[in-house]
Amino acid sequence: MMDKTYTVALMGNPNTGKSTLFNVLTGLRQHTGNWPGKTVTHAEGECRHRGALYRIVDLPGTYSLYSNSADEEVARDFLLFQRPDVTVVVVDATALERNLNLALQVLEMTDRAIVAINLMDEAKKKGFHINTKKLAAKLGVPVVPISARNREGIDALLDAVDAMAHGRIHTTPLSIRYSPEIERGIAKLLPLVKELMGDTHPARWIALRLLDGDASLLQALKQPPQRLIKEGNTYACCGSVKSV
Amino acid sequence: MAKAKHCRLSDTKPGDRFRIEKVDVPDPVLKRRLLDLGFVPGGEVKVGQRSPLGDPTAYRVCGTTIALRKEESDYIYGETIDHDG
Numbered sequence: 001m002m003d004k005t006y007t008v009a010l011m012g013n014p015n016t017g018k019s020t021l022f023n024v025l026t027g028l029r030q031h032t033g034n035w036p037g038k039t040v041t042h043a044e045g046e047c048r049h050r051g052a053l054y055r056i057v058d059l060p061g062t063y064s065l066y067s068n069s070a071d072e073e074v075a076r077d078f079l080l081f082q083r084p085d086v087t088v089v090v091v092d093a094t095a096l097e098r099n100l101n102l103a104l105q106v107l108e109m110t111d112r113a114i115v116a117i118n119l120m121d122e123a124k125k126k127g128f129h130i131n132t133k134k135l136a137a138k139l140g141v142p143v144v145p146i147s148a149r150n151r152e153g154i155d156a157l158l159d160a161v162d163a164m165a166h167g168r169i170h171t172t173p174l175s176i177r178y179s180p181e182i183e184r185g186i187a188k189l190l191p192l193v194k195e196l197m198g199d200t201h202p203a204r205w206i207a208l209r210l211l212d213g214d215a216s217l218l219q220a221l222k223q224p225p226q227r228l229i230k231e232g233n234t235y236a237c238c239g240s241v242k243s244v
Numbered sequence: 245m246a247k248a249k250h251c252r253l254s255d256t257k258p259g260d261r262f263r264i265e266k267v268d269v270p271d272p273v274l275k276r277r278l279l280d281l282g283f284v285p286g287g288e289v290k291v292g293q294r295s296p297l298g299d300p301t302a303y304r305v306c307g308t309t310i311a312l313r314k315e316e317s318d319y320i321y322g323e324t325i326d327h328d329g
Contacts, residue, residue: 064280095307098282
């Protein structure tokens with residue numbers, strides 16, 4: 001009997017302890033390689049919690065999902081096309097202002113997100129107090145304080161992942177209102193995007209990216225995503241198979 | 245004392261504190277990049293060390309040090325608000 005494996009993506013700025021968390025979660029049950037066609041490291045591993053099996057994917061550390069570097073494309077495409085069951089955004093407790101930029105971008109793309117505030121021990125040392133309840137209420141998604149290197153808060157994080165993967169958490173991610181001009185553009189594009197893409201993609205986000213003239217996204221949407229297919233320990237890439 | 249003076253980020257000296265007023269970049273991708281790195285209007289930048297050859301320069305912004313070349317810091321406008329050694 002095989003249980004369903006849930007996919008959990010780890011996102012975050014560089015140097016937020018994302019990979020420390022990844023190692024804590026997966027231990028030695030992990031393998032690394034490259035994303036197909038890119039010199040971007042791909043690491044994934046497995047983690048068991050309360051009987052359920054999770055496939056944890058450590059995405060490249062990025063400040064944003066918009067700036068068209070290979071790292072950011074990998075992270076964006078994973079969210080967009082692989083649509084993980086849960087996305088954990090790892091943020092640095094000592095630099096929330098900087099880190100929440102990416103978190104907000106992720107919340108525009110998916111409602112299945114959890115914000116893990118890492119480095120809580122360091123923030124405490126610096127005298128920061130973070131009101132996680134208020135932050136969770138503002139962001140509309142669960143916020144879990146952790147310290148990956150001290151293995152603190154990991155169980156609470158996995159409980160939140162577990163609840164979200166099994167559909168027990170209802171989120172209302174903060175949706176940013178833009179200027180009237182941009183909102184008018186979104187309203188115009190939204191029905192067209194929905195017609196074209198169906199409900200499987202975040203239509204509002206795609207409309208926004210189109211307004212921004214995001215050529216890299218158009219390219220990714222036109223070319224069916226290079227899906228990672230897991231076969232034992234090897235990965236095949238549909239895109240290149242087709243083109244051969 | 246601090247004297248308000250409108251200038252480019254590239255005109256600052258190590259030790260300066262700078263408040264960003266405008267990020268005016270012709271290339272939209274670079275503009276996006278600078279905003280994502282934390283160079284946003286209203287934001288404060290502490291100018292750090294300059295590399296031995298004069299370029300790039302380290303800037304402390306939102307708790308992280310980011311190095312920018314002159315052709316990038318040229319597009320960031322604002323004022324020097326303070327200087328501490």
